[in-house]
Amino acid sequence: GDSVTQMEGPVTLSEEAFLTINCTYTATGYPSLFWYVQYPGEGLQLLLKATKADDKGSNKGFEATYRKETTSFHLEKGSVQVSDSAVYFCALSDPRDSNYQLIWGAGTKLIIKP
Amino acid sequence: DTAVSQTPKYLVTQMGNDKSIKCEQNLGHDTMYWYKQDSKKFLKIMFSYNNKELIINETVPNRFSPKSPDKAHLNLHINSLELGDSAVYFCASSQEVGGYTFGSGTRLTVV
Numbered sequence: 496g497d498s499v500t501q502m503e504g505p506v507t508l509s510e511e512a513f514l515t516i517n518c519t520y521t522a523t524g525y526p527s528l529f530w531y532v533q534y535p536g537e538g539l540q541l542l543l544k545a546t547k548a549d550d551k552g553s554n555k556g557f558e559a560t561y562r563k564e565t566t567s568f569h570l571e572k573g574s575v576q577v578s579d580s581a582v583y584f585c586a587l588s589d590p591r592d593s594n595y596q597l598i599w600g601a602g603t604k605l606i607i608k609p
Numbered sequence: 610d611t612a613v614s615q616t617p618k619y620l621v622t623q624m625g626n627d628k629s630i631k632c633e634q635n636l637g638h639d640t641m642y643w644y645k646q647d648s649k650k651f652l653k654i655m656f657s658y659n660n661k662e663l664i665i666n667e668t669v670p671n672r673f674s675p676k677s678p679d680k681a682h683l684n685l686h687i688n689s690l691e692l693g694d695s696a697v698y699f700c701a702s703s704q705e706v707g708g709y710t711f712g713s714g715t716r717l718t719v720v
Contacts, residue, residue: 538613538701541707588707594640595705595709599652
């Protein structure tokens with residue numbers, strides 16, 4: 496079945512560092528790909544998405560490019576802030592699934608130190 | 610206006626009790642979900658409803674029973690609570706691929 500693998504956390508960085516959180520997927524079809532963010536004590540929020548190969552999703556300084564050849568959707572940010580500390584989830588969805596079910600990665604905790 | 614609201618936010622109860630968590634969405638979405646998040650932040654889907662009809666029912670104990678009185682509400686009732694049920698439970702809704710809106714969660718602690 497379809498699956499999503501994320502790099503294990505926690506990832507600890509200093510403020511203004513460059514961030515990469517790796518995400519790779521396995522899917523039989525042509526999935527849509529997503530990054531969600533969960534700030535402490537809150538529910539998950541959609542951060543960005545890409546629906547086809549070579550699409551780049553971006554939001555709040557974060558970017559991720561849908562790479563079909565490497566089945567990856569890595570999350571990047573050029574300069575992180577303390578407020579970016581959160582858990583980040585990569586997910587995929589088969590557009591043929593009328594139930595909109597998401598397949599989730601295990602989440603990666605990001606800690607930014609001042 | 611809160612898009613997906615869950616109540617209560619915190620729930621502490623003794624083993625063996627029965628409890629309910631309520632969820633309401635005002636987005637007009639057709640599909641609603643219940644997720645369980647464990648202490649390691651791993652997300653597990655429990656149930657999904659589309660227009661009040663159960664469409665996903667993952668392997669969860671039958672002590673957990675969802676109820677959808679209308680498409681804006683999806684409640685979760687848990688019988689005979691056990692220590693292992695302690696977790697954060699999230700309600701979510703969706704109207705498009707990947708476009709989930711989550712509630713802020715209910716932290717259930719069974720003592």
